[in-house]
Amino acid sequence: MDRREFLKAGALGFLGLMLGEAKMIHAEAAYYEPMIYKRFLQFTEYEERKATEFLVIHHTGYPGIDKDSTAAGIHKYHQEANGWAGIGYHYLIRKDGMIEQGRRPNAVGAHAFNHNQTSIGICLAGNFNIGTPTAAQMDSVKELCAWLCQKYELKPMQKGVIVGHKDVNHDVDCPGRQLYKRLPEIRQFCEDNR
Ligand SMILES: [Zn+2]
Secondary structure, three states, X not given: OOHHHHHHHHHHHHHHHHHHHHHHHHHHOOOOOOOEEOOOOOOOOOOEOOOOOEEEEEEOOOOOOOOOOOHHHHHHHHHHOOOOOOOXXXXXXXXXXXXXXXXXXXXXXXXXXXXXXXXXEEEEOOOOOOOOOOHHHHHHHHHHHHHHHHHOOOOOOOOOOEEEXXXXXXXXXXXXXXXXXXXXXXXXXXXXXX
């Protein structure tokens, strides 16, 4: 081996090492936090959640119309019409896929009666008994759930970990037929990206 070959072998070895390392890092990589728009909404009270055991998927479900909403709009509505501390959901996903922060991530939400102490509420804007979730909303809810499953060490395929609102409160039809039937797709994405 002359000097040039020696250098080449060294460079290739180094490159191989780098690639190997990159692969290793990739294998161990956490699923990254998706872009979440923080709105710094003001709440009248704040209670820390003791545990996070499951994710509850909702739709806004305005009667008779499949429309977009903002976290700020729901916040105002939940305070004024419901008399709550503020928006009940932890995350709102708009029709264009934008993820907005609602209630603080560690706070007890107000989205699933009797289950708020141990769950996170994720709401997609729309009425999915009338319309269908947009492709951007589906991408965002998958990314958000995958990240939350890692953050809270949840097993997405386990029964009761990623649920529709109606699974825990039987008197509602939330998150609407067209979103409810796609929950398996969300669970599978989370499983594939653990
Ligand atoms: Zn709901």
